[in-house]
Amino acid sequence: MKSTHNCKPFVQPYCKVNNVAVAAQYNSTDISWVAQQAELLDSCNQYANEVIPQLAEQHLFGIGVPEHLGGAGGTTAEAVEAIEDIARHSVTAAFVFWGHRSFIEYLLLSPNETLRERWLPELLNGKIAGATGLSNAIKFLSGIENLQIEARNLGEDYWSLEGQLPWVTNLRPQGFIVAAVVAREGQSPLVAALRHDHEGLQRTADLELFGLRGSNTAAIHLRNVEIHRDDLLHDNAQEFIVRIRPSFLALQCGLSLGLADAALQAAQQVAHFSGNILSPRILSLRSELVQRRSELLTGIDAGTFARDPQKLFRLRIALAEIVQGAAQLELEASGGRAYLQDHNRGFFRRWRESAFIPLVTPSLVQLQGELSKHRQAL
């Protein structure tokens, strides 16, 4: 595999502190590994390569995937709930899960049966990591930036690719497959699935991040990468993104659902320190979370968001705002204790994780831009 990835653990001073208190807060046996490693998953890449195998072992990737395709059956809402469960403990693990599960969704919604049959089994059992490099494409379709990968036609059904993806998560060095949108002259952009061992594809070392460091996030450079029609998820990026958008966005809302729930739960647990003055605000935000959660889970299975994507954009924004409010309440309820490393190591991790929620593609700024365009068009 052509990769310059250097997987040396980056251990910040606080990585060395035992996080027993964090692990002891939760008693779910199924996801105890995620809960125990949450601090290290955020602060260094020591366990980055274990996330996919650990989640695969819990059979989480088949949720919402039809049984006849090798999945566990069930609905997309159940897949959102599975991501929510992980995000209660670690947004890094949940974001990796989201990238992987999104790629699985692309295969489910792609007309390319050959690609689906080739990769779905290995994605479901976690042998290969699925990654989604579509933030550039989403910004392109909103008219914010140009596509960063270009295709040169090599004859019927063959193309050569040049360019880069500056941010991609779940580039597991042991093997990955990544979705990327590719510009073509005079024709609609393609959506390609690029394998880690494609000749000319290079993964950089992990990006130096402030958090989510155990997420295998790096850049990809492409030099004369040759692809064939069999490598395409779709030959029209705009059509494909409209098709995947409801599940892509709903699945990422699982990050907000889990993180907001964890922060509110922690805030409630320490609310007595502040004489329960904050309890009404905690309860009110909890009830808003329950309401939005119900709208999301009902809407995704009813197909509402394919007909009304703006409704989903507003839900995603509302949930991100609930996360910010929940993190603030956990801080206020903890008071100065929030700064004591021995008191509650989960708080500062959640605080950092909450900073990522508005940036998940499409970012809140991009969604607000889309809603504003929609209002002007009415």
Ligand SMILES: Cc1cc2nc3c(=O)[nH]c(=O)nc-3n(C[C@H](O)[C@H](O)[C@H](O)COP(=O)(O)OP(=O)(O)OC[C@H]3O[C@@H](n4cnc5c(N)ncnc54)[C@H](O)[C@@H]3O)c2cc1C
């Ligand atoms: C830890 C991490 C992991 C990531 N993993 C992935 C990944 O797996 N795959 C992937 O594809 N990407 C990934 N990204 C990239 C991420 O998805 C993008 O950063 C995200 O889409 C936000 O885009 P942005 O950085 O341009 O910021 P934005 O918040 O979108 O905006 C930044 C700037 O662009 C301007 N802007 C935004 N919208 C508009 C508009 N409508 N009109 C005019 N100006 C506008 C704003 O004014 C602002 O100045 C990752 C990022 C991080 C931090």
